[in-house]
Amino acid sequence: xxxxxxxxxxxxxxxxxxxxxxxxxxxxxxxxxxxxxxxxxxxxxxxxxxxxxxxxxxxxxxxxxxxxxxxxxxxxxxxxxxxxxxxxxxxxxxxxxxxxxxxxxxxxxxxxxxxxxxxxxxxxxxxxxxxxxxxxxxxxxxxxxxxxxxxxxxxxxxxxxxxxxxxxxxxxxxxxxxxxxxxxxxxxx
Amino acid sequence: xxxxxxxxxxxxxxxxxxxxxxxxxxxxxxxxxxxxxxxxxxxxxxxxxxxxxxxxxxxxxxxxxxxxxxxxxxxxxxxxxxxxxxxxxxxxxxxxxxxxxxxxxxxxxxxxxxxxxxxxxxxxxxxxxxxxxxxxxxxxxxxxxxxxxxxxxxxxxxxxxxxxxxxxxxxxxxxxxxxxxxxxxxxxx
DNA sequence: ACCTGAACACCGTTCAAGT
DNA sequence: ACCTGAACACCGTTCAAGT
Numbered sequence: 106x107x108x109x110x111x112x113x114x115x116x117x118x119x120x121x122x123x124x125x126x127x128x129x130x131x132x133x134x135x136x137x138x139x140x141x142x143x144x145x146x147x148x149x150x151x152x153x154x155x156x157x158x159x160x161x162x163x164x165x166x167x168x169x170x171x172x173x174x175x176x177x178x179x180x181x182x183x184x185x186x187x188x189x190x191x192x193x194x195x196x197x198x199x200x201x202x203x204x205x206x207x208x209x210x211x212x213x214x215x216x217x218x219x220x221x222x223x224x225x226x227x228x229x230x231x232x233x234x235x236x237x238x239x240x241x242x243x244x245x246x247x248x249x250x251x252x253x254x255x256x257x258x259x260x261x262x263x264x265x266x267x268x269x270x271x272x273x274x275x276x277x278x279x280x281x282x283x284x285x286x287x288x289x290x291x292x293x294x
Numbered sequence: 295x296x297x298x299x300x301x302x303x304x305x306x307x308x309x310x311x312x313x314x315x316x317x318x319x320x321x322x323x324x325x326x327x328x329x330x331x332x333x334x335x336x337x338x339x340x341x342x343x344x345x346x347x348x349x350x351x352x353x354x355x356x357x358x359x360x361x362x363x364x365x366x367x368x369x370x371x372x373x374x375x376x377x378x379x380x381x382x383x384x385x386x387x388x389x390x391x392x393x394x395x396x397x398x399x400x401x402x403x404x405x406x407x408x409x410x411x412x413x414x415x416x417x418x419x420x421x422x423x424x425x426x427x428x429x430x431x432x433x434x435x436x437x438x439x440x441x442x443x444x445x446x447x448x449x450x451x452x453x454x455x456x457x458x459x460x461x462x463x464x465x466x467x468x469x470x471x472x473x474x475x476x477x478x479x480x481x482x483x
Numbered sequence: 484a485c486c487t488g489a490a491c492a493c494c495g496t497t498c499a500a501g502t
Numbered sequence: 503a504c505c506t507g508a509a510c511a512c513c514g515t516t517c518a519a520g521t
Contacts, residue, residue: 111487111520121486139404144514154487156515165514215328215404217454224451251475254447259439261446262413265406286440293482300501300506310505333495343506345496354495487520494513501506 121153123161127175130168134208142212144168169212169219176202176209177223182230188238192252193291195234199227200256200283207264214261228253240294248294255290259283310342312350316364319357323397328404331397333357358401358408365391365398366412371419377427381441382480384423388416389445389472396453403450417442429483437483444479448472 129150133142144165148155162168180202182195203210213219228249235245318339322331333354337344351357369391371384392399402408417438424434 111485143512145512156488157486159515160485211404214450214454215400220454247471247474247478250448250471251444251478254451254475255440255444256447257450258443258446258448261403261450262443265403265409282436282439285436286443289436289440290479290482293479300504332493334493345507346505348496349504485521487518489516489518491516492514495511497508497510499506499508502504 121151121157121161123171124175126151126158126161126168127171130172131176131206131209134172134212135206138208139211139215142208166216166218169216170222172209173213173219173223176206177227180223180227182234188234189291189294192231192234192238193287195227195230196252196256196287197284200260200287203256203260204263207260207267210260210264214257214264224253224257235294238294252287252290255286259286310340310346310350312360315340315347315350315357316360319361320365320395320398323361323401324395327397328400331401355405355407358405359411361398362402362408362412365395366416369412369416371423377423378480378483381420381423381427382476384416384419385441385445385476386473389449389476392445392449393452396449396456399449399453403446403453413442413446424483427483441476441479444475448475 126147130142130147133147133150137146144158145155147168148158158168162171177199180195180198182191182198185191186194213223231252232245232249235248236242240248315336319331319336322336322339326335333347334344337347347357351360366388369384369387371380371387374380375383402412420441421434421438424437425431429437
């Protein structure tokens with residue numbers, strides 16, 4: 106833990122890496138929830154001045170957006186398999202990331218400027234797959250909405266249940282239960 | 295606009311009514327979104343001292359909880375009709391309230407301590423109706439989750455789209471589109 | 484270019500005091 | 503009982519300065 110002074114880091118001291126900031130931010134989110142992630146707390150954990158963060162991310166929303174990027178950029182449909190299985194795979198991948206970081210889900214859902222990007226991409230991937238599976242464009246859009254909204258609703262329930270682990274919560278649609286519902290929907294499709 | 299002084303209101307001056315506070319809070323939420331609703335802004339609008347609010351509601355979450363109560367307590371299944379139609383009616387009633395106050399939806403979804411109460415009641419109403427419609431307890435729970443999560447996901451999309459009216463948003467599942475999806479789900483059920 | 488410290492304009496909330 | 507004013511402990515963020 107070498108103490109940092111003001112000014113540009115000298116040659117041997119390395120600059121603070123944005124990815125370090127992101128991983129620590131995610132750690133805070135996972136451990137303390139949405140409330141725990143403040144610019145000041147994050148800076149303290151990384152061992153830098155709060156204002157240094159602004160050199161790497163425009164503001165708090167920018168940080169959250171970068172967090173969302175790093176987590177959800179991995180969510181893609183499986184390369185092969187029949188279209189229906191690829192739909193299932195895409196949704197499952199999305200839901201699995203969501204389950205790993207419930208507080209991030211909440212952060213994204215709370216901030217309009219953070220949310221749309223990924224949902225849009227995933228929705229459009231989904232629509233393409235549904236058309237490949239033989240649905241009409243209209244029905245692809247309809248079922249795209251159904252599947253994405255179902256996933257988001259389930260994610261929300263998990264995020265809220267996890268945030269202040271209320272054991273009296275109404276058995277949120279988590280884990281296996283989510284998959285059962287997804288299967289049921291794919292059958293109806 | 296008679297100015298208020300300190301101390302207990304005299305006989306002719308009426309005490310600040312909690313319902314007045316609630317309706318103004320809802321007005322702020324509808325007009326300025328979640329960010330706009332601060333204790334201080336609310337007090338200014340009602341024309342009272344910020345601290346007066348704490349005499350009527352424990353804290354910000356308590357206020358939000360009361361807001362949720364006042365809006366969602368009206369959501370009940372229709373008295374008669376066949377069970378399937380009553381399911382549709384309950385979901386439609388829920389979704390319609392959500393559409394009226396997107397920012398309230400967001401407020402509830404962001405605060406774990408506010409959310410569960412109503413979702414729990416509505417979910418349990420829904421399960422009862424589904425059993426009446428002839429589903430097994432297991433399948434009632436499964437479809438209860440599907441329907442509630444779908445509704446919440448759609449609500450979220452609307453709330454986020456409305457918050458900063460991004461016209462480039464990916465055509466959220468709103469209005470008629472929601473009903474189409476709901477019908478599709480009820481057919482599959 | 485990269486980092487810091489002080490300062491600004493806010494928050495929610497506690498507490499003591501007024502009638 | 504009901505209301506207020508000042509104060510506390512926070513926020514995110516801007517800005518000027520240091521290397």
